[in-house]
Amino acid sequence: MLTMTNVTKAFGGVVATNDFSAHFTRGSLSAIIGPNGAGKTTLFNLISGKLKADAGSIVFDGKDITRLSPKAIVRCGIGRAFQVSSIFPTLTVAESLAAAVMAHQGQMGSLATSFATPRPTSSIKQRTAELLEMLGMESRAYTLARHLPHGDQKLLDIGLALALEPRLLLLDEPTAGMGPEERLLMMERVHHLWQRENITIIFIEHDMDIVFARAQTIRVLYYGALLAQGTPDYIRNHQGVIDAYLGTGFGEAEA
Numbered sequence: 001m002l003t004m005t006n007v008t009k010a011f012g013g014v015v016a017t018n019d020f021s022a023h024f025t026r027g028s029l030s031a032i033i034g035p036n037g038a039g040k041t042t043l044f045n046l047i048s049g050k051l052k053a054d055a056g057s058i059v060f061d062g063k064d065i066t067r068l069s070p071k072a073i074v075r076c077g078i079g080r081a082f083q084v085s086s087i088f089p090t091l092t093v094a095e096s097l098a099a100a101v102m103a104h105q106g107q108m109g110s111l112a113t114s115f116a117t118p119r120p121t122s123s124i125k126q127r128t129a130e131l132l133e134m135l136g137m138e139s140r141a142y143t144l145a146r147h148l149p150h151g152d153q154k155l156l157d158i159g160l161a162l163a164l165e166p167r168l169l170l171l172d173e174p175t176a177g178m179g180p181e182e183r184l185l186m187m188e189r190v191h192h193l194w195q196r197e198n199i200t201i202i203f204i205e206h207d208m209d210i211v212f213a214r215a216q217t218i219r220v221l222y223y224g225a226l227l228a229q230g231t232p233d234y235i236r237n238h239q240g241v242i243d244a245y246l247g248t249g250f251g252e253a254e255a
């Protein structure tokens with residue numbers, strides 16, 4: 001599905017992505033972890049086209065997307081929900097989703113321009129209803145996005161990404177800013193979406209309980225390089241990962 005080969009990106013003297021290679025298989029749910037500044041967000045910026053790699057290649061479903069624009073990459077089927085919510089505060093949940101669906105169906109690539117469309121067609125209404133159901137947000141349909149609790153704002157943000165019908169969804173810290181219970185609930189929803197929609201998800205997460213409970217594969221970044229990749233059990237017991245990131249006692253606490 002997504003193959004990154006020897007991808008490197010530097011900012012001045014800082015090598016944020018260092019000769020990174022990985023293959024993300026179709027239908028997988030995998031996590032990217034690592035200390036602050038390890039290059040996790042940079043990796044997402046490279047995949048989504050916000051940043052261009054200095055070297056290496058990124059191939060998605062057989063197509064080289066290394067040099068494509070963010071809009072072209074969305075059209076290829078890669079969606080992204082952000083660490084900081086990008087919702088429209090003055091729109092309701094249903095209006096926000098409808099705007100995203102309109103942008104997608106019109107292939108305009110920009111949510112802002114979709115407001116020029118006066119009335120949603122029945123296919124847009126139907127897709128909006130599907131998304132509301134998918135997110136479990138039917139009861140929030142007429143709530144202004146700015147009045148949503150933080151967790152639901154993050155969920156709506158994921159909904160906006162899903163409106164673009166991605167085959168690969170990138171989630172940058174889906175549980176950021178949430179309390180422990182809300183985090184678990186959020187990841188349950190993400191897990192449910194993943195199972196139900198049969199999409200491929202890569203998520204960045206700092207909460208190790210969530211990562212080890214939900215990810216099938218974990219990739220550990222350290223100073224921009226891939227330190228280790230494998231199943232939760234493999235990563236939990238990887239001495240290099242314990243030394244660099246997890247710390248001693250993590251495995252015992254989890255066991």
Ligand SMILES: Nc1ncnc2c1ncn2[C@@H]1O[C@H](COP(=O)(O)OP(=O)(O)OP(=O)(O)O)[C@@H](O)[C@H]1O
Pocket residue numbers: 011014015016034035036037038039040041042043
């Ligand atoms: N646009 C930029 N200009 C200059 N340096 C940058 C830029 N973006 C990232 N960096 C640097 O690249 C390195 C990796 O940053 P990145 O944000 O990818 O790390 P991260 O693992 O996502 O961190 P965090 O966990 O804190 O979100 C850091 O040293 C950061 O300061």
